[in-house]
Amino acid sequence: MAENTNYSEDSIRSLDWKEHIRLRPGMYIGKLGDGSAYDDGIYVLLKEIIDNSIDEFVMGAGRSIEINMNDLKVSVRDYGRGIPLGKVIDCVSKINTGGKYDSKAFQKSVGLNGVGTKAVNALSSNFVVQSYRDGRTKIAEFEKGEIIRDEKEKDTTQRNGTAINFIPDETIFRHYRFIPEFVENMIWNYVYLNSGLIIHFNNQKYFSERGLHDLLLKKTDPETVRYQIIHLKGDDIEIAMTHGQQYGEEYYSFVNGQHTTQGGTHQAAFREALVKVVREFYKKEFDASDIRSAVVAAIAIKVQEPVFESQTKTKLGSQNVGPEGPSVRTFVHDFVKKALDDHLHKNPATAEALLKRIQQSEKERKDIAGIKKLANERAKKASMHNRKLRDCKIHFEDTHDRRQETTLFITEGDSASGSITKSRDVQTQAVFSLKGKPLNCFGLTKKVVYENEEFNLLQHALNIEDGIDTLRYNNIVIATDADVDGMHIRLLLMTFFLQFFPDLVKAGHVSILQTPLFRVRNKKETIYCYSEEEKRNAISKLGSKPEITRFKGLGEISPEEFGLFIGKDIRLDPVFLKESNIKSLLEYYMGKNTPDRQQHIIGNLRVELDVIEGEELPLAEAV
Structure with missing residues (x-):
């Protein structure tokens, strides 16, 4: 029997605000991450600061925001x-302190709980705040939430506003x-949702005149949309939509300027309303999937005291648009019914x-x-003994916490998949093994997804046949060798x-695994290097001709x-998918224009040199 622990008054501990945030950061900013995913914590920190500046703009104070950034440090100045x-x-340092509890001052603000800026302060190795107000200024500096500098107020000639600089704690x-x-994507969303706002990011200007109409122009290919963008605006609601040629549905939804990447009640209401209005307009009971297939739409609403499903505000949970207002569903349905009709x-x-x-x-x-029926039957049988998939125990769509990291590694061959399978976390990391180079499916119809056994099994492993709402792994990692064949497999995938499934890429679910190119070691230390520069630094650090693999x-x-x-x-x-014209992009790299690609390759060849014991040897010629 285990020993009884001494549970007494001394066992009870109270944490101050910064200790609690640093001990449980996920409660405040979601996942941590290293910045390689769009929803990693460092971007939430930045968003919390910008949101305050946006709220000032919405209240009619200041038309521009300046953001400067390098790899590690951020500064935000509003007016x-x-x-x-x-x-x-x-x-910036007292929890539940702020000006947004007075709903008259901030009727439809994103941040209402007084936590955001304090979380940034607590999770930064250095945090400096300076306020300029009516010819006077005040500055304070913190480290990990502890104040280290408190300057007295003094005169200033600077315009009113707030400046915040922070360095996330490594x-x-x-x-x-x-x-x-x-x-940049975050900033574009801010200007789309706040017509007239000017944001300068690293000395580049961002501005939008037509709001969500401009957003869809950027997100769609003018050559493939079936009709001109429908742009509808009302009190506290704005919608833009069109249909393209792509597969699936694509939505960009916002509440009070917050990008709700996981949707919520407003997005669900729009999807329902679109089907209802179309059926009534054409007087035909179309299948809902046929109406919404290939739709690209953006919806933004403003509500009082929004309720989100987490502090990171990625999914709206509010049922009503205000304390005494209609439900979000009714509000969206009524607007779409009249405006779209x-x-x-x-x-x-x-x-x-549209018809x-x-x-x-x-x-x-x-x-x-x-x-599809035959392929699904084959996939169901194969899943009982599918040697291609080494599954994990936790899946993205199963968990109530959508921040749970679950990963599917797509590997080439059995040797690579064997190494990953033996070293992975069986709770959250799965492995799908390719038998070789997959089919180049450019220009083919979706029938090939069902006709090609490997594609069909991959589709079922991801559970994306009917869209990415049921995605089983929120990280899809292509893990191939860093050689010509490996690069080709990446392109084919x-x-x-x-x-x-372009929305998988657009939503930031797809990544490439970096693995070290070199191992540099001596008897005391081993350093894994991901580039020539890291290798040179490792050799310099270890000295005395270390072993290089x-x-x-x-x-x-x-x-x-x-x-x-x-x-x-x-x-x-x-x-990243910067190019909105996916068809042209794929046609250039995967189509039959071999001479054009050949010239592209010739124009981008470079020779990398490896240094071994003072000799320069050509390692590879690569694009």
């Missing part, structure tokens, strides 16, 4: 009213770096194009029904995802070593 000077320290966000593409009546060309898109989806669904493939890395590279220190390169 709002400025924090009242006597409350500067309290507003002991919490290990090996982190800000990826500009994620920040009016638009379709006034624009018969749009109505006709043809729905009929096309209906035909495609019926054409594929037969082979990316073609598969972009051709049939170059890993040529994943299968050469032992399971014991592999465990070091897919755990808490995993390095991932997120896959």
Whole structure:
């Protein structure tokens, strides 16, 4: 029997605000991460600071925000009213202190609980706040939430506003770096949702005149949309939508300026309302999936005192638009019913194009029904003894906490998958093994997903046949060798995802696994290096001609070593999709324009040199 522990008054401990935030950061900012995913904690920190500046803009104070950033440090300066000077320290270091509890001052603010800025302060190795107000200024500096500098108020000629500089604490966000593409996407969303707002990010200007209409212009390919973007605006609601040629549904939803990446009651209400209005307008009971297939839409609403399902505010849980207002569902339904129906009546060309898109989806669904049934039966049988998938125990769609990290590694061959399988975390990491190079599916219809056994099994492993709402793993990691064949397999897999499941890439679920190219060691220390520069630094550090091993493939890395590279220190390169014209992108790289690609390769060749015992040897020629 275990010994009885001494449970007394001395066992009860109270943490102050910063200790609690640092001990349980996930309660305040979701997952931590290293910046390689768009929803990692360092971006939540940045968002919390910018949200305060946005609220000032919404209240009519200040039209511009300046954001400057390098890999590790961020500064944000707005030109709002400025924090009242006597409350500067309290507003960034006293929990439940802020100006947003007065609903008259901030009717429809994103941050209402007075936690955000304090979390940034507590989770930063250095945090400086300065307020400018009516010709006076006040500055304070903190380290990990502890104040280290409290300057007296003094005169200033600077315009009113607030400036905050912070450096995330590297002991919490290990090996982190800000990826500009994620920040740029966040900034675009801010300007789309706040017409007239100007944001300068690293000296580049971001501005939008037409709000969500501009957002869809950026997210869609003008050559493939079936009709001009429908843009509907009302009191506290704005919607933009069109249909394209892609598979699946694509939504961008917002509440009070907050990007609700996991949707919520407002997005669900729009999806329902769209089906209802279309059925009533055309007087035909279309299948809901045919109506929504290939839709691209954005919806933004404003509600009083929004209720989100977590502090990170990625999913709206509110049922009502205000304490005495209608339900979110009724509010969205009533607006869409009138505004969309009016638009379709006034624009018969749009109505006709929408009808043809729905009929096309209906035909495609019926054409594929037969082979889909057979393929699903085969996949069901194969799943009973599927040697390609080494599954994990926890799945993304099963957990109530959608922040749970679950990963599927897609590997080439049995040797690589064997090493990962032996070293993975069986709770949250699964492995899918390819038998070789998959089919180049560019230009093929979705029938190939069911006709090709490997694609069908991968689709079922991910559980994305009917969309990504049921995705089983929120991280899909392509793990191939860093050679020509490995790069080709990456391209073929990316073609598969972009051709049939582009929302997986757009939502940031797909990454490339970085594994070390070199192992540099002596009798006392081993250093794994991911680049030539890291190798040179390791040689310099260890000295005396250390042993250098170059890993040529994943299968050469032992399971014991592999465990070091897919755990808490995993390095991932997120896959970005900057190009809205997916068809043109795939056609160039995966189509039949061989001469064009050949010239591209010739124009981008480089020779990498390896230094071994003072000799320069050509390692590889690569694009």
